[in-house]
Amino acid sequence: MSNSSIPEYGADALGVRDLFFAGSPGFHFFVEDVDQENLYELLMRKCFPDFQGIQIFPQGGKRKVIEHALAEHAEYEGVRRIYIVDKDFDDLLDSVVRLDSLFYLDQYGIENLLIDEDALVELCVQEFPKLQRADVKAGVDFDTVIQRWSLPLDRLHRAFLLVQKFSLGLPNTGSSVENFVYRDRRCTIDQRLINSYVDSVFNKLSELGVVGCREAFENEMDRAFTTNGLVNVNGKFVLHLLYHHVKRLGLCGHVKGHSFAYRIAGACGLGRFSSFIRAVREYIGRDCAAEQLEHAN
Structure with a gap:
């Protein structure tokens, strides 16, 4: 059907x-x-x-x-x-x-509650049952890629929050993560694109008189979240990056992007x-x- x-x-x-x-x-x-x-x-x-x-x-x-x-x-x-x-x-x-x-x-x-290393490894093993879990885990290198994405995504979402807080009218959390990655490496964040977006938020806030200088803007960014990490980051962004990461490694077989979250949910623990x-x-x-x-x- x-x-x-x-x-x-x-x-x-x-x-x-x-x-x-x-x-x-x-x-x-x-x-x-x-x-x-x-x-x-x-x-x-x-x-x-x-x-x-x-x-x-x-x-x-x-x-x-x-x-x-x-x-x-x-x-x-x-x-x-x-x-x-x-x-x-x-x-x-x-x-x-x-x-x-x-x-x-x-x-x-x-989606944030589905960001789970064991579930990701399990999905890959389901697709390729003959692989050793330890080899899959080493290849995925979950902690390293999450750490690599956390800082730029945190900064981007701080800017998203300011857009909502001050009603700036710019696209924010509803945007696709595709807007912030390399076209030929969809699991790699393009810092230049994030910097460009953050600059646009700064310019808007400057025009409205909310901030008078870059230092004041950075103070607003610092105060946006009380915690770092992925708690305040759109989990859809992270799952998208994870999907293209394991796809690039050739570990997700025939899993389609729209079913990735469902497959992860089936394998994830309930700790979160x-x-x-x-x-x-x-x-x-x-x-x-x-x-x-x-x-x-």
Whole structure:
């Protein structure tokens, strides 16, 4: 079946899909991306193997997820609604919505939680079972390439944050990482392209009078994040670089770019999901206790 023959839901239909499952007890997870339904189903089943009746309901964006969470939808016995959104820069821009049933991932996005050396090696071994894991691991050299990408991606995303913070109107986190790599080496960041983008942000801020000199701009960049590394970097960028890295090494076989994240998710551990799993279980426990108390009264 071609992709074009698969039915798609309109924005209004996405918001009410869960009503068709209202009579069946289970756990309804509401997520942002329409094209990530299978990825989330795989991950939620891994995270909560004891949850029966897991259903995933993409809403077509963070705003839609939050609107659904805030709306006074009818409650159905045995149905638990859990809302998941990417962190993005919400914590840094003080735009987090506080709601018991709403869970923000503790890194930029779901893809960040999939950046896992063991999962990457496992994918390569699945494609080439006769290879030794130690040889694959040495060839991938995961820590080295992640360290190589971390600093320029961190600086780029600090500039992205300033674009959002000061409403500069420049393309930012929705941009493709392809805009910042060499055309013939798609796993290698072109620092000149990042420098050019950062300069454009500086020029915009200068025009608006937000900063008066380069030193003031660099101070803004330094204050943008309180932590270094990949926590505030769009994980899609990193997965894209990893995909082209192992592809260049000839280690990913026939894996296509659009299925790379799903394959990694199937092989990854749950260490990076631990705080999310704990928070959801605490919420479900409180919710069930409140329901039992209500019935008792």
